[in-house]
Amino acid sequence: MLIDPKDFLLSSYNYELDTNLIAQEPIEPRHNARMMVVPKSNALLAKSLDLKVWDLLNQLNPGDLLVMNDTRVLQARLRVRLKNGSLAELLLIEPQEDGRWLCLGKPAKKMNPGDCLLLEASEQSSLSLRILNRDKTTGGRIVQFPASFGNRETMEDLLKKYGEMPLPPYIHRYDLSNIERYQTRYASKPGAVAAPTAGLHLSDQLLDALRRKGVFMANVTLHVGLGTFRPLQEENLNDLSLHSEWVEVKEEVVSAINECRCRRGRVIAVGTTTVRSLEAAFLAGQGSLQPFKGSTDLVIKPGYKFGIIDGLLTNFHLPKSSLLLMVSALIGRENLLTLYKQAREKKYRFFSYGDAMLIRP
Numbered sequence: 001m002l003i004d005p006k007d008f009l010l011s012s013y014n015y016e017l018d019t020n021l022i023a024q025e026p027i028e029p030r031h032n033a034r035m036m037v038v039p040k041s042n043a044l045l046a047k048s049l050d051l052k053v054w055d056l057l058n059q060l061n062p063g064d065l066l067v068m069n070d071t072r073v074l075q076a077r078l079r080v081r082l083k084n085g086s087l088a089e090l091l092l093i094e095p096q097e098d099g100r101w102l103c104l105g106k107p108a109k110k111m112n113p114g115d116c117l118l119l120e121a122s123e124q125s126s127l128s129l130r131i132l133n134r135d136k137t138t139g140g141r142i143v144q145f146p147a148s149f150g151n152r153e154t155m156e157d158l159l160k161k162y163g164e165m166p167l168p169p170y171i172h173r174y175d176l177s178n179i180e181r182y183q184t185r186y187a188s189k190p191g192a193v194a195a196p197t198a199g200l201h202l203s204d205q206l207l208d209a210l211r212r213k214g215v216f217m218a219n220v221t222l223h224v225g226l227g228t229f230r231p232l233q234e235e236n237l238n239d240l241s242l243h244s245e246w247v248e249v250k251e252e253v254v255s256a257i258n259e260c261r262c263r264r265g266r267v268i269a270v271g272t273t274t275v276r277s278l279e280a281a282f283l284a285g286q287g288s289l290q291p292f293k294g295s296t297d298l299v300i301k302p303g304y305k306f307g308i309i310d311g312l313l314t315n316f317h318l319p320k321s322s323l324l325l326m327v328s329a330l331i332g333r334e335n336l337l338t339l340y341k342q343a344r345e346k347k348y349r350f351f352s353y354g355d356a357m358l359i360r361p
Helices: 053-059 152-162 197-201 204-213 251-262 272-284 322-331 333-345
Strands: 034-039 049-052 065-069 071-073 077-081 087-095 100-106 116-119 127-134 141-144 189-192 216-222 245-249 267-270 292-296 311-315 356-360
Touching (some): 049 053, 053 204, 053 356, 065 251, 065 272, 077 152, 087 152, 189 216, 197 311, 204 216, 216 251, 272 292, 272 311, 272 322, 311 322, 322 333, 322 356
Parallel strands (some): 034 356, 065 216, 065 267, 071 189, 267 311
Antiparallel strands (some): 077 116, 087 100, 100 141, 116 127, 127 141, 216 245
16 A cells, blocks of 8 residues: 555644534444445445444354453543532543552643542542642553552452543543443443444344354453543654553454454454553564553554454544544545545434444454
């Protein structure tokens, strides 16, 4: 695929979107969302298909492997009271050690090192927290929680009492149904602060039907954080860096992919976070997929040579986002923008609760 210098300018990934196309609530059932289907090669020249997510049944073959991200979204948005008595907000990002957590504060300028915060929630006792310092890289705050809440698993118990689902700011409707609907059906590893949204389309019924057809499945874990959802700022993308995210690709996933290759099946990633996980493990193995557990700051942009995936199920992403760069690396930036123009003309629904795009091998 030829590289255009414009591929490395952030402004090249901008597009206009009618706000009425930003999905405010998910489609029911999950698999009834629309799905634009386009081949990975010659994406611009081939006419895209307008189907439903349920039609994955006809797009995938027996022997194909569907790889999903099994992270579970934490109720990571917390209401806190500042020392002056006013209310503010923390968004948990990731654990440090001994109960210290990196958080984004709102309003951050009123949260200074040494300040005490009171964590509050209906029918819960207030819990005292302390801001330890600023994080220069993210602009966030390092906040001391009780030491017993030092990892994602124990913190989830606290967040169920005090926290709210961290819906993106463009979703204006919040109710308790989001606790269930802003999770994939197979979410099992607590730690994300945003959903791996492509997986929101996969219902129990669809997954069962795919298994009966002979489609194999495997799970990776990537705890979605700033590296996925934080907007890009710098116009020059040549030296782009992204915040690291925690990944685990187990031996069983490596075996499943190797077996898929042996039977000449295709590896289809559900979501950009699954792509980042698999490609990070591939690069860590120096060009050979190996089990991997740790942080990755992998940037996938035009010019990247994919080592693992053959196809991708993804959503329609925000302008100027790192996710657009990744999808452009797969099918080309101009192709992607043309497909997004078609999607807008056809009134596809965009972003987290929106419709899907299947990029076929």
